[in-house]
Amino acid sequence: MxxxxxxxxxxxxxxxxxxxxxxxxxxxxxxxxxxxxxxxxxxxxxxxxxxxxxxxxxxxxxxxxxxxxxxxxxxxxxxxxxxxxxxxxxxxxxxxxxxxxxxxxxxxxxxxxxxxxxxxxxxxxxxxxxxxxxxxxxxxxxxxxxxxxxxxxxxxxxxxxxxxxxxxxxxxxxxxxxxxxxxxxxxxxxxxxxxxxxxxxxxxxxxxxxAAPIRCIVKIQGQADHSGATAMHYRRDALLGGAELALAIERAAIDAGHSTVATVSNLNAKPGVMNVVPGYCELLVDIRGIHSEARESVFTVLQQQIEQVTAKRGLSIELQLISKDQxxxxxxxxxxxxxxxxxxxxxxxxxxxxxxxxxxxxxxxxxxxxxxxxxxxxxxxxxxxxxxxxxxxxxxxxxxxxxxxxxxxxx
Amino acid sequence: MxxxxxxxxxxxxxxxxxxxxxxxxxxxxxxxxxxxxxxxxxxxxxxxxxxxxxxxxxxxxxxxxxxxxxxxxxxxxxxxxxxxxxxxxxxxxxxxxxxxxxxxxxxxxxxxxxxxxxxxxxxxxxxxxxxxxxxxxxxxxxxxxxxxxxxxxxxxxxxxxxxxxxxxxxxxxxxxxxxxxxxxxxxxxxxxxxxxxxxxxxxxxxxxxxAAPIRCIVKIQGQADHSGATAMHYRRDALLGGAELALAIERAAIDAGHSTVATVSNLNAKPGVMNVVPGYCELLVDIRGIHSEARESVFTVLQQQIEQVTAKRGLSIELQLISKDQxxxxxxxxxxxxxxxxxxxxxxxxxxxxxxxxxxxxxxxxxxxxxxxxxxxxxxxxxxxxxxxxxxxxxxxxxxxxxxxxxxxxx
The missing domain is CATH 3.40.630.10 (Zn peptidases)
Structure with missing residues (x-):
C-alpha cells in the first residue's frame, strides 16, 4: 500500500x-x-x-x-x-x-x-x-x-x-x-x-x-539582602545553593552510566533583580534512564547534596517529587x-x-x-x-x- | 531643635x-x-x-x-x-x-x-x-x-x-x-x-x-535539546555554564578580601521548561568594593572563567558591561x-x-x-x-x- x-x-x-x-x-x-x-x-x-x-x-x-x-x-x-x-x-x-x-x-x-x-x-x-x-x-x-x-x-x-x-x-x-x-x-x-x-x-x-523520568522541584529558601551591603560570609544566597545542586546533578548522571541523563531545566531566582542577593530559588529537575538503579542513584545524590548545601549555606531546601514513572x-x-x-x-x-x-x-x-x-x-x-x-x-x-x-x- | x-x-x-x-x-x-x-x-x-x-x-x-x-x-x-x-x-x-x-x-x-x-x-x-x-x-x-x-x-x-x-x-x-x-x-x-x-x-x-558597583550581564548561548534523548556528553547546557560562573564569582569575591562583595542576582534560563536542556541563560552580575584593585580582581576572574567555561562546555558567552562606577x-x-x-x-x-x-x-x-x-x-x-x-x-x-x-x- x-x-x-x-x-x-x-x-x-x-x-x-x-x-x-x-x-x-x-x-x-x-x-x-x-x-x-x-x-x-x-x-x-x-x-x-x-x-x-x-x-x-x-x-x-x-x-x-x-x-x-x-x-x-x-x-x-x-x-x-x-x-x-x-x-x-x-x-x-x-x-x-x-x-x-x-x-x-x-x-x-x-x-x-x-x-x-x-x-x-x-x-x-x-x-x-x-x-x-x-x-x-x-x-x-x-x-x-x-x-x-x-x-x-x-x-x-x-x-x-x-x-x-x-x-x-x-x-x-x-x-x-x-x-x-x-x-x-x-x-x-x-x-x-x-x-x-x-x-x-x-x-x-x-x-x-x-526511559522514564523522575521529576521534581527543588525549592530553596535563603535570605534576600542588599547586594552591596551584605558581606559574603553573612549571606544565605539561594541561587548559589541552586547552582551547586545543578552541577552535582550533572556529575551524578555522568557517574551513573547506563545512558542515564539528568537536567536542571530552570533555576528561577527571586527577586531576580540586580541589587538583591537572591532569597529564593526554584529548580526544575528531570532524571531519566532505562536502568532503574542508575536513575535512582542520581536521585540519591540529589538528596545527599541537598543536605550538604543546606548545612553549608544556611538554607532551607524542600524536595518536591512531581512524578516518578517506571x-x-x-x-x-x-x-x-x-x-x-x-x-x-x-x-x-x-x-x-x-x-x-x-x-x-x-x-x-x-x-x-x-x-x-x-x-x-x-x-x-x-x-x-x-x-x-x-x-x-x-x-x-x-x-x-x-x-x-x-x-x-x-x- | x-x-x-x-x-x-x-x-x-x-x-x-x-x-x-x-x-x-x-x-x-x-x-x-x-x-x-x-x-x-x-x-x-x-x-x-x-x-x-x-x-x-x-x-x-x-x-x-x-x-x-x-x-x-x-x-x-x-x-x-x-x-x-x-x-x-x-x-x-x-x-x-x-x-x-x-x-x-x-x-x-x-x-x-x-x-x-x-x-x-x-x-x-x-x-x-x-x-x-x-x-x-x-x-x-x-x-x-x-x-x-x-x-x-x-x-x-x-x-x-x-x-x-x-x-x-x-x-x-x-x-x-x-x-x-x-x-x-x-x-x-x-x-x-x-x-x-x-x-x-x-x-x-x-x-x-x-563602594561602587561594576555591573554586567553575561549572555550564554548553548543548545536547546530534548532532556531525555540527549546524552550528557552531547549537551551544550547554558544553565550549567551559568552555575559554574556564579560559583566562581562567589569564590573570587571571598578571595579578593577588602570587604569586596559579588552577587549573581539572576540566572535566567530559556526556555526554562521541564523537558528541554537550557539553550540560553543570562546572568546579572554585581561586584562591589571600596578597594578598586580587589574589585577589579573579581571582574578579571569572571573574564577568565568565561573563557574556561566556553571551551569546556562548547558555549558562546558574551560579557556586557552595564556600568562601572568609581x-x-x-x-x-x-x-x-x-x-x-x-x-x-x-x-x-x-x-x-x-x-x-x-x-x-x-x-x-x-x-x-x-x-x-x-x-x-x-x-x-x-x-x-x-x-x-x-x-x-x-x-x-x-x-x-x-x-x-x-x-x-x-x-
Whole structure:
C-alpha cells in the first residue's frame, strides 16, 4: 500500500503554522491554538467513513471499524501539543502518519478484520504543567482527578482552569479511563530526538524500552539582602545553593552510566533583580534512564547534596517529587515485528532504547506496544532546528502502515 | 531643635502603603505609584513657605530660601523609589527626615544664612532598569541622554517609554544637569543595609567612602535539546555554564578580601521548561568594593572563567558591561563634622564605609558630601523584614538636622 507524501507534508506544514506565538511554533496543551489544531484534523476526517470521538480530557479517537468490530482494536498514534518554540515533527509525525494510513484504507476500500483506532493523546509535553503524557496516563488509569488536582501552569492556572477555557470539565476526567480489553496492540511512530540513528546512518529505530523520568522541584529558601551591603560570609544566597545542586546533578548522571541523563531545566531566582542577593530559588529537575538503579542513584545524590548545601549555606531546601514513572521494556514480539517490516521494506534499522518518554509507555501497561523511530538531524528536538527528511518520514510511515495492517489482518 | 516623631512616623507609614503590588511594598521608579508618592510629599509641603520644583527626569527639589539666597545651597536628601518587595526605610528615611527639618524651621520661624534644599532623587534603585542612581547621575553630568537611550526594563520598555507614562519627555533629560557652584555641601541620611552598626551596638554610622558597583550581564548561548534523548556528553547546557560562573564569582569575591562583595542576582534560563536542556541563560552580575584593585580582581576572574567555561562546555558567552562606577572617598571634614554632631547629641557612632551605592557618591563629585547611617536589624534590607527602631530613626534625623543647621548658619 502506498502513502501520499504530498498530503502528509501539507498537513504537517499546516499544523506547524498553528501557533500561539508569532514567528515560532508554540502550541501548549489546552491552548486555543492546540484546540484549533485538533479541530483541523477532525475536519480532514469528515469526508471519510471514520468515527470520531473526544473524551473528557480532549484525547481524540479516530476509528475505522473492522469486519469483526467487536474484536479489540489495533491502535496507533501520538500527540500534537508542542513545547515552547518547538520543531514541527515531534508529535505530529505519528499523528499525521496514522491519519494517512486510515485515509489510504478508506480511499482504496480496504477492509480489516480488526477495528483500527488512531489515538491523538492530549498534553503529552510537560511544557505547560511540568507534567508529561497527561492524556495517556488518564486513559490507562495511571493518573486520576485527585492526582492532577494540584497541577499549575506558569501563570498559576490550575488544570481545571486550563481545561475550562476550551470547554472541558475537570470534574469528569476520571471517565477518561478505558479498559485493557479494548486494545489488541499499540504502535507509536516518533522522531528519535537523539543523534544515534543519524550517527549510525540508519533510517528506522526499533525501540526496546522507554526511559522514564523522575521529576521534581527543588525549592530553596535563603535570605534576600542588599547586594552591596551584605558581606559574603553573612549571606544565605539561594541561587548559589541552586547552582551547586545543578552541577552535582550533572556529575551524578555522568557517574551513573547506563545512558542515564539528568537536567536542571530552570533555576528561577527571586527577586531576580540586580541589587538583591537572591532569597529564593526554584529548580526544575528531570532524571531519566532505562536502568532503574542508575536513575535512582542520581536521585540519591540529589538528596545527599541537598543536605550538604543546606548545612553549608544556611538554607532551607524542600524536595518536591512531581512524578516518578517506571522505565518500560517493550515486548520482544513487537521489536521482532517492526524489525521484520523495516527489513522487508529495505530500510536499515537499529534496535535501541528511547531516551525520551512517550505515551507508548503507558499504553504498554494495557497491550503489546511497539515504537518506531526515524532520525533527528544532529539529535536536535524541542527546538525549531529539529529536522527529519521527507524520505525518512515516508520510511517511518510505511513501516507503521505495514505493522498495523499485519496486526489488523487486512482482507 | 526638636523633631516631630509622630509626623515622621505617619509619613513613612503612608509612603509604605503606596505600592503597585497588594500585600507588599513595590514602588519602582516611574510607576504610577512612585508618582503618587512624590505628589503626596509635594502636597505636604503646600502649607509651608517652600519652593517646589521637579526637573525633566522627575528629581524633586524642595527649597527654603536663605537670608543670603544667592549663596550656594546646603543640600540633603535621598530617594523614595523602592526595589521589588521592599522595606519601608530604604530611601524614605533620608527624604522624610529632610522634610521634617524644613517643616521645623518653617514652624519655628528660624532663618538660615545659606539656602536649604532637600533633593529627592528619581530612580535610585536599579530594580527597574538594572541601572542605579539615575536621577543623581543625570544631575551631576555622569549620565546623559545618549548613555541612557538603551536602557530597558523587564517588560522591554525603554526609559523613554517609562518616562512618558508619567508625562516626562526623555528628549529633555540633558537639561537635568546642574552646576557644582550651586551647592555648598550635601548630606544623605540612610539605613546601613548591613549588620555592622547592630553588631557593634552603635546608633550612628559616619561614612568614610562608598563602594561602587561594576555591573554586567553575561549572555550564554548553548543548545536547546530534548532532556531525555540527549546524552550528557552531547549537551551544550547554558544553565550549567551559568552555575559554574556564579560559583566562581562567589569564590573570587571571598578571595579578593577588602570587604569586596559579588552577587549573581539572576540566572535566567530559556526556555526554562521541564523537558528541554537550557539553550540560553543570562546572568546579572554585581561586584562591589571600596578597594578598586580587589574589585577589579573579581571582574578579571569572571573574564577568565568565561573563557574556561566556553571551551569546556562548547558555549558562546558574551560579557556586557552595564556600568562601572568609581568607589568614592568622602572628605574628612564631613566625617569629622558628623562624628562631632553624634557625640554632642550623645549617640555612640562608628566610622565605616558604605557597601551599598547611594546618590551621595555622585553628589560627592559636586561638593563636600557626608553620609549618616542608622542600624539595620540583622543587616537586612531590600526585604520586607528591613527594620530600624523609631529611636534610631530619631537619632539619625537629629544628627542630620544638626549638621545641616551648622552648615547653613542658623541665625
Amino acid at each position: 502506498s502513502v501520499n507524501m504530498k498530503r502528509i507534508q501539507t498537513i504537517i506544514e499546516k499544523l506547524a503554522s498553528i501557533s500561539s506565538v508569532p514567528g515560532e511554533l508554540t502550541r501548549l496543551a489546552f491552548s486555543a491554538e492546540d484546540e484549533a489544531a485538533h479541530n483541523y484534523l477532525i475536519e480532514l476526517c469528515k469526508p471519510y467513513d471514520l468515527s470520531i470521538r473526544r473524551d473528557q480530557v480532549g484525547n481524540l479517537f479516530i476509528r475505522k471499524s473492522g469486519i469483526e468490530d467487536h474484536l479489540p482494536a489495533v491502535t496507533f498514534g501520538s500527540h500534537i501539543d508542542t513545547v515552547v518554540n518547538a520543531g514541527k515533527f515531534d508529535g505530529p509525525l505519528g499523528s499525521v502518519g496514522g491519519l494517512e494510513i486510515l485515509f489510504q484504507l478508506c480511499e482504496q476500500g480496504v477492509q480489516t478484520r480488526y477495528p483500527l483506532e488512531l489515538i491523538i493523546f492530549t498534553c503529552e509535553e510537560s511544557s505547560r504543567f511540568n507534567y508529561a503524557t497527561l492524556g495517556s496516563k488518564l486513559m490507562c488509569g495511571i493518573a486520576n482527578r485527585e492526582s492532577l488536582s494540584r497541577l499549575r501552569d506558569k501563570q498559576g492556572n490550575s488544570l481545571e482552569e486550563a481545561m475550562a477555557t476550551i470547554g472541558l470539565d475537570f470534574t469528569e476526567v476520571d471517565q477518561v479511563k478505558r479498559n485493557a480489553e479494548e486494545f489488541k496492540c499499540f504502535f507509536e511512530l516518533h522522531i528519535e530526538q537523539g543523534p544515534r540513528l543519524a550517527n549510525e546512518r540508519k533510517t528506522i529505530g526499533v525501540v526496546t524500552g522507554i 522505565p518500560i521494556l517493550l515486548p520482544d514480539q513487537m521489536v521482532q515485528q517492526i524489525s521484520r517490516a523495516a527489513q522487508d521494506l529495505g530500510y536499515a534499522y537499529e534496535i535501541m532504547p528511547s531516551g525520551a518518554g512517550h505515551d507508548a509507555m503507558h499504553m504498554a501497561t494495557f497491550c503489546p506496544t511497539g515504537m518506531i523511530f526515524v532520525p533527528s538531524k544532529n539529535g536536535i528536538s524541542h527546538n525549531p532546528l529539529e529536522f527529519t527528511s521527507w524520505e525518512e518520514i515516508e520510511a517511518g510511515i510505511k513501516v507503521l502502515q505495514l505493522v498495523v495492517l499485519e496486526q489488523a489482518e487486512k482482507v | 526638636s523633631v516631630n516623631m509622630k509626623r515622621i512616623q505617619t509619613i513613612i507609614e503612608k509612603l509604605a502603603s503606596i505600592s503597585s503590588v497588594p500585600g507588599e511594598l513595590t514602588r519602582l521608579a516611574f510607576s504610577a505609584e512612585d508618582e503618587a508618592a512624590h505628589n503626596y510629599l509635594i502636597e505636604l509641603c503646600k502649607p509651608y513657605d517652600l519652593s517646589i520644583r521637579r526637573d525633566q527626569v522627575g528629581n524633586l527639589f524642595i527649597r527654603k530660601s536663605g537670608i543670603e539666597d544667592h549663596l550656594p545651597a546646603v543640600t540633603f536628601g535621598s530617594h523614595i523609589d523602592t526595589v521589588v518587595n521592599a522595606g519601608k526605610f530604604d530611601g524614605p528615611l533620608g527624604s522624610v527626615g529632610g522634610l521634617e527639618i524644613l517643616f521645623q524651621l518653617c514652624e519655628q520661624g528660624v532663618q538660615t544664612r545659606y539656602p536649604l534644599e532637600l533633593i529627592i532623587f528619581t530612580c535610585e534603585e536599579s530594580s527597574r532598569f538594572n541601572y542605579a542612581t539615575l536621577g543623581s547621575k543625570l544631575m551631576c553630568g555622569i549620565a546623559n541622554r545618549e548613555s541612557l537611550s538603551r536602557l530597558r526594563d523587564k517588560q522591554g520598555n525603554s526609559l523613554e517609554e517609562a518616562m512618558a507614562t508619567i508625562g516626562l519627555d526623555f528628549t529633555e533629560v540633558d537639561q537635568v544637569k546642574r552646576n557644582a557652584e550651586e551647592f555648598k555641601c550635601f548630606f544623605e541620611l540612610h539605613i546601613e543595609q548591613g549588620p555592622r552598626l547592630a553588631n557593634e551596638r552603635k546608633t550612628i554610622g559616619v561614612v568614610t567612602g562608598i 568607589p568614592i572617598l568622602l572628605p574628612d571634614q564631613m566625617v569629622q563634622q558628623i562624628s562631632r554632631a553624634a557625640q554632642d547629641l550623645g549617640y555612640a557612632y562608628e566610622i565605616m564605609p558604605s557597601g551599598a551605592g547611594h546618590d551621595a557618591m555622585h553628589m560627592a563629585t559636586f561638593c563636600p558630601t557626608g553620609m549618616i547611617f542608622v542600624p539595620s536589624k540583622n543587616g537586612i534590607s531590600h526585604n520586607p523584614l528591613e527594620f530600624t527602631s523609631w529611636e534610631e530613626i530619631e537619632a539619625g534625623i537629629k544628627v542630620l538636622q544638626l549638621v545641616v543647621l551648622e552648615q547653613a548658619e542658623k541665625v
